[in-house]
Amino acid sequence: MKYIAHSDYYFSYVSGPHYDDLDKNYKISPWNLLFHIECELDTAHVEVPSHVIQTPFYFAAHAPGTTVNAFTRFCQITILPAYHLQPHWNLSLRKDQWFSYLGNTSYCKDVAVKNALTDEPLAKAVNHLVRVDIKTQQPSKLPDKWYREISKDQLTRSKPLQGFKQPPRPDNSYLFTTEVTSSCVDSYQHQNMALHVKNCWDAGSAAACSNQLSQFNTDLAYYDLKQVSFLYQGEVVIGDILQVACWELPNKLSTLCFTMTKGSKVVGQCQMEFYHNSPRTLKSVLGKAKL
Known part of the structure; x- marks a missing residue:
């Protein structure tokens, strides 16, 4: 550096x-x-x-x-x-x-x-x-x-x-579960903000590859991200089991919403907006391999 x-x-x-x-x-x-x-x-x-x-x-x-x-x-x-x-x-x-x-x-x-x-x-x-x-x-x-x-x-x-204002989570939103391991935390045993974003990214990719989203059908790596926002709302430490809900923002399907919970407590919210006119986004990646 x-x-x-x-x-x-x-x-x-x-x-x-x-x-x-x-x-x-x-x-x-x-x-x-x-x-x-x-x-x-x-x-x-x-x-x-x-x-x-x-x-x-x-x-x-x-x-x-x-x-x-x-x-x-x-x-x-x-x-x-x-x-x-x-x-x-x-x-x-x-x-x-x-x-x-x-x-x-x-x-x-x-x-x-x-x-x-x-x-x-x-x-x-x-x-x-x-x-x-x-x-x-x-x-x-x-x-x-x-x-x-x-x-x-x-x-x-x-x-x-x-x-941002997160809309209510739909009952049929895709649910992704992950555990916070020792490689995910800092010296305070807290999970880093960047890895919160990774958890949401993994949830979105899993939802797309499971045909749970209308405008995304493969790994999010093949889509061009425009903006990602994350709101930290609770402590996440080593050993925690996190559940990440993923769904498409109503009336703006190029945006994915995520809510991260630990038990019954919401510990983070995220939104990811993608370029809708990108040649690699929104159903233009049919030839790409699944996860």
């Missing part, structure tokens, strides 16, 4: 492709794209003693003296057509990341994803994060220095992204 620090609150980094990034259609999968966005040299949201050396992937859990961390409440990635129109096997991604909103205990960070060689825009993302005290598990006020040092011109949002 290569990092360009414009300031403590605005920086760029180049990465990829990583091992196992590519799906069966030779594209960087949406959850791996989210991993690229999450992997950063940003420790602004943690409190780390000055003697601790900051290195890539040095997370708060590994820093002695850390008292707070940030947890994602909502994430949205918008993928531009150019993302689907170029080979990904040697694609290096540049991510420009900055703070776009400051609240009392939460903040937003925006990301612009580009082709590192051509500077062509490929995707954009926004994350709404909550600053949490590790010991008490309660929201923690943002540092005063953030308000002093982050330029008001940089804050392009007056309020955090509110998410």
Whole structure:
């Protein structure tokens, strides 16, 4: 990885492709794209003693003296057509990341994803994060220095992204079950947001390959994703059994809805919109193999 620090609150980094990034259609999968966005040299949201050396992937859990961390409440990635129109096997991604909103205990960070060689825009993302005290598990006020040092011109949002309105789940929605294993969790034993998206992607692919959807009939890897949004609503830890319901959004069948539950509790909601006019989407993949 290569990092360009414009300031403590605005920086760029180049990465990829990583091992196992590519799906069966030779594209960087949406959850791996989210991993690229999450992997950063940003420790602004943690409190780390000055003697601790900051290195890539040095997370708060590994820093002695850390008292707070940030947890994602909502994430949205918008993928531009150019993302689907170029080979990904040697694609290096540049991510420009900055703070776009400051609240009392939460903040937003925006990301612009580009082709590192051509500077062509490929995707954009926004994350709404909550600053949490590790010991008490309660929201923690943002540092005063953030308000002093982050330029008001940089804050392009007056309020955090509110998410989406999920329609009621149909009785005949497809149900997909998965277990959270040790390879799915971080050092807190929590499942990462990117893997929540993977669970939903797997549920959608299984539903399509089981002929449970009207406009999708094979693995979602063969469809061009336009936008994915995920709302985190509950804790998911190692050993949990998750059930993911999948169905098509009424009156907009190019969008899939997902509700993730743990027992009777809803722990996450997701929506994925696909390009309806793409040559690889919406019943134009009849020649593709099933899962």
